[in-house]
Amino acid sequence: MKKIFGITGLLIVVCIITALASESFLSGYNLENLVRRTALFGIISIGVAFVIVTGGIDLSIGSVVCLVGCGLPWMLKTYHLPLPVALAVVAAVSVGIGLLHGLIITKLRIQPFVVTLCGLMMYRGITRGFTRDQTFGFGSNYDGLRVLSTGNIPLPFIKGFAIPAPWITLLVVAVLAAIFLNRTIWGRYLFALGRNEEAARYSGINTDRMVILAYVISSTLAGLGGVLFVLDVNSAQPVDFGNVYELYAIAAAVLGGCSLRGGEGSIIGVIVGAALMQVLRNMIMLTTTRTNIEFAIIGAVILLGVIADELVKRYAVRRRAAKALAAGQS
Amino acid sequence: MSAPLLEVRKFTKSFPGVRALRGVSFTLSRGEVLAVIGENGAGKSTLMKILAGVQRQDGGELFLEGECIEIRSVHDALARGIALIHQELNLADNLDVAANIFLGREPHCAGIIDARRLRREARQFLDAVGLDIDPSVLVRTLPIGKQQLVEIAKALSTNARVLIMDEPTSSLSSHEAENLFAVIRDLRKRGVSIVYISHRLGEVKELADRVTVLRDGENAGELAHEEIDHARMVKFMVGRDLSQFYPHQPHTPGALALEVRALRTPANPQHEVSFSVRAGEIVGIAGLVGAGRTELVETIFGVTPALGGSIRIGGVEMVPQSPLDAIAAGLALVPEDRKQQGIVLGMSVRENVSLASLRRDQRHGFLNRSREAQLSAQMIADLRIKTPHDGQAAQFLSGGNQQKVVLGKWLALEPRVLLLDEPTRGIDVGAKQEIYRLMEELAGRGVAIVFVSSEMEEILGMSDRTLVMHEGRIAGELQRTELSEESVLHLATGTHSRATLS
Structure with a gap:
């Protein structure tokens, strides 16, 4: 809980700094866009959070976004598939990718890093292959579906700002994810095996099945994100669509309190982390003329955040240990 | 000097x-x-x-x-x-x-x-x-x-x-x-x-x-x-x-609780292991390091599934393929390596105690939090786990209290057969004695107890019957009346050797 306060505080500070540095930060257009991007990245970040809770990693997210984001309009345009069929295909592919990752990781005991790194390369390569590097979009069709990403929900009494539609999807995903993680036995199993897989297995938990589930959730939400991203921008280039999104997602999850050692994480934290990532990007875009240093700044902020968190944690552990000792002596 | x-x-x-x-x-x-x-x-x-x-x-x-x-x-x-x-x-x-x-x-x-x-x-x-x-x-x-x-x-x-x-x-x-x-x-x-x-x-x-x-x-x-x-x-x-330290009392064994017939473990596939334990009996497994004791109990518990043979638990035949199977049949294992296999250090006492029984107590997949709190309160009281509150992370407890948490996790399931692998390793004397008392109490209630130990005193002090393992097989079985340091070592080493006296 404390961690969420910390990251929320940081988010507010960065917002204030950006607002002071650039007038356009608080413009309705900018805010709307920022909030929309936060929702889209929030969805894929929640996905990777599940994997991180188990102590694993999913590096393939950006490429899954690419595969789905390019594949959906490609199927619609090239094969004129009915929309529900095309959506069913991308859903099946997303779930299948997670299943494949999970099975290789649990049954063959190959490190998640390696498996998903290969996925990162393969899915983008496959996409570039079948699209022949052509850009695909929806043109002026499917507006009804595109509302999911581009629509706005006007707020009563407030003009100039409306809640972007992806927040509906994000809220549904976030609520379901939070209930799953915190209220069901399977969520508890994920946390337990993330901290100590062996002890979880000795306690009668089918750890392999839970790990596979985490990878399925991750790639499914990446696929959902891919659909929403392409509905939003209406044009996907296989060369760079979704490029490094996995890093934004992982960074958001880590900033939001997920430990890469596993066993820790909260959904609210991940969403705040995703927001912080987007505000940082926005700040760089608005306040500097040299947006090419974006990664330098984002990298530095995350590093400082993680170091600060580690120091606070060590201090807390030492204090608690001293307390426990004092209690034991009395 | x-x-x-x-x-x-x-x-x-x-x-x-x-x-x-x-x-x-x-x-x-x-x-x-x-x-x-x-x-x-x-x-x-x-x-x-x-x-x-x-x-x-x-x-x-x-x-x-x-x-x-x-x-x-x-x-x-x-x-x-x-x-x-x-x-x-x-x-x-x-x-x-x-x-x-x-x-x-x-x-x-x-x-x-x-x-x-x-x-x-x-x-x-x-x-x-x-x-x-x-x-x-x-x-x-x-x-x-x-x-x-x-x-x-x-x-x-x-x-x-x-x-x-x-x-x-x-x-x-x-x-x-x-x-x-x-x-x-x-x-x-x-x-x-x-x-x-x-x-x-x-x-x-x-x-x-x-x-x-x-x-x-x-x-x-x-x-x-x-x-x-x-x-x-x-x-x-x-x-x-010593006589005051081990609270051992003679038990009257009940029905057969665990029967192991011609079991082949992946660690020692060339040997067949057979033994049985009755309800209310405490059976010690002695032997040198590497004699295959841990591998035996882990195979019975389904951690490393058996290559052959049969296991009957309470008269029902089943060879566990995973700990989940074993638990369902009424087995529990307190593993050798507490920190690696027994307890989740970063989780609270409550979450550790309930870990194995969540499945039983679930409500359509949802956690039953009141049951969980009740269970952990009961175990903290029954086992006298010293912790400021049930939300304390297990890592801040002493070794003995951690071991009691692991025991509590299993007692919550009311097992028919309790397997203990080096149950008192690395814990202080006070906690040791409490664990011995608990073993006695459970045996008195009709739980069949099998414990692996490398401590001679513990074997001599606690077991009704002792199985001595040597190089992957059971070298012999000693009734309490036949039990002595020499008789155990004789079987454990395969020969009588002074150098390995412990």
Whole structure:
């Protein structure tokens, strides 16, 4: 809980700094866009959070976004598939990718890093292959579906700002994810095996099945994100669509309190982390003329955040240990 | 005896949740073999790690030849002539013997290792420990006993005056152990002082000039050479006579609870293991390290599924393919490695206690939080788990309380058969006795208990019947009336051998 306060505080500070540095930060257009991007990245970040809770990693997210984001309009345009069929295909592919990752990781005991790194390369390569590097979009069709990403929900009494539609999807995903993680036995199993897989297995938990589930959730939400991203921008280039999104997602999850050692994480934290990532990007875009240093700044902020968190944690552990000792002596 | 070479005064050391040392003192003379004994968790290893510079004491002083010194690092300790030979050897097994002996101190010229000098000097130290091997063979090709001697040669090459040996015979054969004793006696003759840590009392009796006993991080007593005998050592170690320490009462066994027939474990597929346990019976499994005891209970529990044979639990035949199967059949296992397999350190007491019973208590997949809280409160009370509240992370509890949490996790499921693998390893004496009482109580309630133990006293004190394992099979079965240290060791070693007396 404390961690969420910390990251929320940081988010507010960065917002204030950006607002002071650039007038356009608080413009309705900018805010709307920022909030929309936060929702889209929030969805894929929640996905990777599940994997991180188990102590694993999913590096393939950006490429899954690419595969789905390019594949959906490609199927619609090239094969004129009915929309529900095309959506069913991308859903099946997303779930299948997670299943494949999970099975290789649990049954063959190959490190998640390696498996998903290969996925990162393969899915983008496959996409570039079948699209022949052509850009695909929806043109002026499917507006009804595109509302999911581009629509706005006007707020009563407030003009100039409306809640972007992806927040509906994000809220549904976030609520379901939070209930799953915190209220069901399977969520508890994920946390337990993330901290100590062996002890979880000795306690009668089918750890392999839970790990596979985490990878399925991750790639499914990446696929959902891919659909929403392409509905939003209406044009996907296989060369760079979704490029490094996995890093934004992982960074958001880590900033939001997920430990890469596993066993820790909260959904609210991940969403705040995703927001912080987007505000940082926005700040760089608005306040500097040299947006090419974006990664330098984002990298530095995350590093400082993680170091600060580690120091606070060590201090807390030492204090608690001293307390426990004092209690034991009395 | 001359003025002490080394003197430890009032060492204290605490770790999160545990006070490992509460003011330990001892002296060591030149050319003396001092045995430091005590139960697991008494503080032996912590004490030695401080002397070797691996850890630093919180309080207390250290004198070397009358001079008060401080040891800040392993390097510091070596420079002072104090070397620790670890229980688990610290050799780079991909390098050859000579390279290991001089690791970090290779004779060189402008960074290029002088290989010939390296071998020549290595030879000299290998001779000192009676090792007739080629210095250029890879360490990993040597048997463990010889690797240990290489480690000693390495210590001697640093001009060590004080050698600390932590359980040096724990993985040696009796012949290798005899060989080691000869080397130790030879070193003693040459004026090297040796601190010998062991809980094998037979060895201690054979080797030591003096014995210092630790209990719960304090000096429990000291025995001069002529006073060293088994009963005195045990009395100091456990703080009272053995008969009072083990609350064993005869049980009237009920129906067959666990029957194992011709079971083949993946670790020892060439042997078939058969035995049975009745409700309300406590059966001990004794044997040397590596005899296949842990592998046996893990196979019964489904951690490493059996290759063949049958298991009947409460008359129902089933061979568990996973712990989940075993649990469903009414089995529970308190595993050997508490921190790795037993408990989830970062989770709370409550979450650990409920971990195995979440599935039973679920409400359509949702956690039953009130049931969980009730269960953990009950276990904290029943097992007297010392914790400020049930939300305390398990990592902040002492070893004994952690073990009680693991036990609580299983008792919540009310198992028919409870398997315990080294149930009291690394926990203090008080908690030990509570666990023994609990075993008694559970047996009284009709639970069949199987426990694996490497502690002879525990086997003698707690079991109604003992199975002794040797090299993957059950070498024999002893009724309580036939049970003695000699009879157990006779079966455990395959022969009657003095060197492995413990």
